[in-house]
Amino acid sequence: METHAFLKLQRELKSLREQAIKDSANPEEIDETFSQVFSELSAKTERNRTLTIFFGVTLTLISCLAVAVQFLVTSVYDDPCLIYMHALPEELSRPIADCSMCKDLTTVPRYDFITKEEFELKHAYTSQPAVIAKGTENWTASKNLTFSYLKELYLATADVDNIQGDCAFFGYRTDFVSLKHAFESITTEMENVEPGSPNWYIGWSNCDENISSVIHQLSSKPYFLPERSRQYNTWIFAGSPGVGAGIHIDTVDLPSWQAQILGRKTWTLTPPPECEHICQTINATLNQGDIIVVNTNQWYHSTTIHEGSISLSIGSEYD
Numbered sequence: 001m002e003t004h005a006f007l008k009l010q011r012e013l014k015s016l017r018e019q020a021i022k023d024s025a026n027p028e029e030i031d032e033t034f035s036q037v038f039s040e041l042s043a044k045t046e047r048n049r050t051l052t053i054f055f056g057v058t059l060t061l062i063s064c065l066a067v068a069v070q071f072l073v074t075s076v077y078d079d080p081c082l083i084y085m086h087a088l089p090e091e092l093s094r095p096i097a098d099c100s101m102c103k104d105l106t107t108v109p110r111y112d113f114i115t116k117e118e119f120e121l122k123h124a125y126t127s128q129p130a131v132i133a134k135g136t137e138n139w140t141a142s143k144n145l146t147f148s149y150l151k152e153l154y155l156a157t158a159d160v161d162n163i164q165g166d167c168a169f170f171g172y173r174t175d176f177v178s179l180k181h182a183f184e185s186i187t188t189e190m191e192n193v194e195p196g197s198p199n200w201y202i203g204w205s206n207c208d209e210n211i212s213s214v215i216h217q218l219s220s221k222p223y224f225l226p227e228r229s230r231q232y233n234t235w236i237f238a239g240s241p242g243v244g245a246g247i248h249i250d251t252v253d254l255p256s257w258q259a260q261i262l263g264r265k266t267w268t269l270t271p272p273p274e275c276e277h278i279c280q281t282i283n284a285t286l287n288q289g290d291i292i293v294v295n296t297n298q299w300y301h302s303t304t305i306h307e308g309s310i311s312l313s314i315g316s317e318y319d
């Protein structure tokens with residue numbers, strides 16, 4: 001406070017005190033009152049100062065945090081080698097991988113036949129992928145399950161609008177917004193991959209009991225899966241030659257198998273970032289009738305459909 005204002009305040013306080021004495025107040029009580037008022041005023045000033053510091057520090061911290069998160073997200077998305085596009089939530093919630101799932105693998109191990117015991121030991125729960133050639137040998141699906149048969153079954157289902165329910169539908173790079181929309185838009189020319197017909201790829205999980213029982217008549221639990229392992233909802237993927245599913249990682253509960261019912265498809269499996277120093281990207285080409293087993297929660301995966309025919313595959317998680 002400037003000196004003259006301070007002197008003025010002193011003068012006014014003194015004159016207030018003298019006035020109060022004249023008004024026959026007790027000088028000790030006056031001094032007591034002055035000191036009470038001063039201590040209340042200085043406590044309030046102290047509280048205001050503390051609050052100002054608290055809010056200032058909090059605001060600074062929040063701003064720093066926002067800048068850090070923005071930097072992290074931008075750099076992570078900008079670096080496709082670190083974490084693939086838009087996979088940040090999956091990546092953050094993913095348990096750290098045991099790199100023995102991919103160490104020393106230069107390709108996906110391929111078997112013409114595998115016993116339940118060997119499969120359980122090496123692949124069932126180790127996240128090490130495998131292809132079991134002709135794994136669908138005793139199924140009738142490759143002969144009888146076609147895309148147009150599925151389309152007919154779905155479109156004939158009375159409740160086709162709600163058939164998806166909680167079930168997932170992926171339109172990938174198409175404009176299809178639902179399974180119904182896809183079935184209504186995919187023409188016979190598109191299914192037969194006639195020259196000039198547009199490229200398409202879709203995937204969905206089946207929630208319809210009737211369709212589920214048809215699928216189970218045409219297929220069975222892969223012979224090499226452990227006796228106790230159960231089947232879950234069927235996933236179906238179909239599309240024309242070209243790019244299939246773009247690279248991604250899943251957050252499903254369990255590892256999966258997928259059988260190639262029609263066409264040929266190559267899977268590209270990339271190990272998670274924590275294993276990149278000892279593991280490499282590997283591929284597996286599935287011919288009609290082959291089955292791949294892969295933990296899609298641990299491997300980044302993408303698919304490509306070979307020329308010649310559409311690809312149709314069915315699969316499921318297993319425990």
Ligand SMILES: O=C(O)CCC(=O)C(=O)O
Nearest residue numbers: 237244245250256296303
């Ligand atoms: O079959 C495909 O093209 C992709 C399958 C897939 O992403 C999965 O099963 O998690």
Ligand SMILES: [Fe+2]
Nearest residue numbers: 249250296301
């Ligand atoms: Fe996937």
